[in-house]
Amino acid sequence: MGGRREPGAEGTRSALDQHLQRIGLALYGTLPQIHRLHSENSYVCCLDFGPDLPDKVIKYARANAKQVLREQVVLRALSDAGLPVPAVEFTQDDCPIETSPFLIMPRLAETSLHEACLSRAAWADPALGQAGRFVARLSALPPDLPVGRRDEGATVDAQVAPPPIAYRAPPIDEWALASDLSGDETCLVGSHLRRIDRMLDETSSLVHGSYSPAHILCDATGSFTVIDWENAGGGSVLRDVGHFLAALEVWAGRDPGHARCFLDGFQVGQPLSRADRRAIGDWALYTLLVWANFFAGQGRRGASEQVLQAARSHLGGDCTLDGD
16 A cells, blocks of 8 residues: 655665665675565565575565564464465574664565456465465464574564554544444444454464455465465454455455355364354454545545445444355
8 A cells, every 4th residue: 555755755765775785785695686565564675686596575674663573473483383484584683784673585476366366367266265274274373372493692572472463443433434434334333343342352363463365475386375474463363364355355356256265264174153254244344444444544535435335235234254
């Protein structure tokens, strides 16, 4: 989600790109070219070493140091647990010229599950089933999953297990989208947020925090990797499931068959009760409302209205998912 450029921003980025080049040279012995990649929160770039080395991805903290440190911890712990996540090759603890948090990973497949769903790739359905099985497997891990290694001299904050996720929703009249809601809708959303507020206290599982098809890299060969763990923490696995379904509905083609494939995969490890299905519906609606509010706060009314229309289809009804 881009924003307007501030005066001098391009010069600041150019200087930062040069600094990332120096980091690449210090760690790999070769000066890379820098290609910026899209990211919501961090400064993310491809380190292009040409024919000398495979490309890498660097995620560099600017205003979100704690999130980058958290992702370092989570990725290493999940890798130790055998889950398909990017390998962490280097962090600031390995670099003599840097103190700001960063992590460097291999550059993986270009195709996301989001793109596969939109293009109706033949392998999208099996990958969606794998995505469901992955989150069920993730939920079996303890929410305070230990790091598994403690390197000498490592940044102290990077050794701390991720904290629980706790996004407390403010009262509806404080939301940027409040003016876009009718009186009846305001009452329904307020009631929904109060119910979600009680659900936020659950921290029984380790959750991704923003699990969606866009955060899964995969291809027709069966390659499958889950990326972007900076929002991970303790929570309810049903939150990840609801978030994923909301993303399918709004951004990935709105194909009911895709949702069924994902839920069938999840239920291989965790059959869903009716109460579970209602909770997933609640989390999906909450996700849609948060996205609509985010866009409204940025003044992006078109995007906000698109997501709000999807949320309206759930308001006032039983959020229980249909189907088995």
